Amino acid sequence: MGIPMDNNIHAPTVASGPTSGGPPPCDLSNLGVVDLVQEKERIEEELSALSSVLSSHNVHMNTTLTTFDGFPRDDIDVAQIRTTRARIIRLRNDHKDVMTHLEKGIHTHFANLQRAQAAAPSGGNAGDTRGLQASASGNNGLDTGATGRPFAKVNSVVPGSPADQAGLRAGDTVRSFGSANWLNHVRLAKVAEIVQQSEGRTVAVKVSRKDPNSTSNFELSLELVPRRDWGGRGLLGCHLVPL
Template structure:
């Protein structure tokens, strides 16, 4: 059969095969971009497997050991290898991102200590430290999800969430550790009936964005499906 009925393969990114990339040499900004790129490609590759009705563990042979004829076995194998490499790359990127943030906070603490011991510089030193702290907070609170819809009367609605809001943090979950929103789902399940602080950015118009800290209580029996009553999509 000449026509390929399956989804075409996804072109490989810069981490395909060959020598592994040295992420330790990347800046924090480059690491953030790499994290986004890897997650987007992983999502696309997952779609390739789904289009063929398979995943990372399904057998590619029939019960008697022959290659399955209902899927493109070669494509699935190539896709699986690529996913494994990307997952390893993602772990490395996250490791260096977290190390960079830890180092930054350690430097801030040392700066604070030095500033406290020097009376002559106490009036000027904290201002730089505050700026660094705000910069780091900005990195931690990079939006990672968008509210796609909110059901009327739901816990999300009562908390004040609106469609179009972008999520900066959801309890302890942020852009560094949300893992394609899976950690948000865990936080919701583990905190049923308890308030979670959700930091959101709401674009009021083309020039104005409002930052909000909302208290959201996941709960059942509100008259709809789920514990939140809203639909989040990753950015």
């Protein structure tokens, strides 16, 4: 008769030495805002890939790995799942660190802009201040405004759905969805969480839409109420894709 595994089978294991597949740790305090955004996106992409690994086994972070009598399940790769969970936990901690440094960097960026604008004389040198703002935002066009840069695009909207009634249109780019924004949406996972927690309640959504009469965009503030009784699938009736 076999011997059941110990009670720590669900706890992820962390191998000694560096975790395979991950880049060496970097000093976040030495990174600028643009580099921090890139590091944030790298971590989110890896988290998404690791979540897909768990999904391929039909498990999540809290799924039991043992049978009812305490033996390891033989229908899943327990070792791989534990290693994947360990990596996810480590990356989530890394993501929190990056977000902390990124928020500090953005606050510093705006403080520098305000000081520069206050010091710049009116009139002829106003362009210099605008130039400083453009260069400080980074060479990738990083937008660090109050709503931030768009992080998702509305791919489709079902007629008569909550999204349609709120005024969302295919092609809109989402700048904020409730408390979700370009800094914290984690590959739209936070948007899904907000939708699930806000059924029947109003969610403020800010989008950018292309102006049909020009080449520029204009901003819209919408109110969306997720609900499941509208006659279609899901709580929104629209499809969002990350940018």
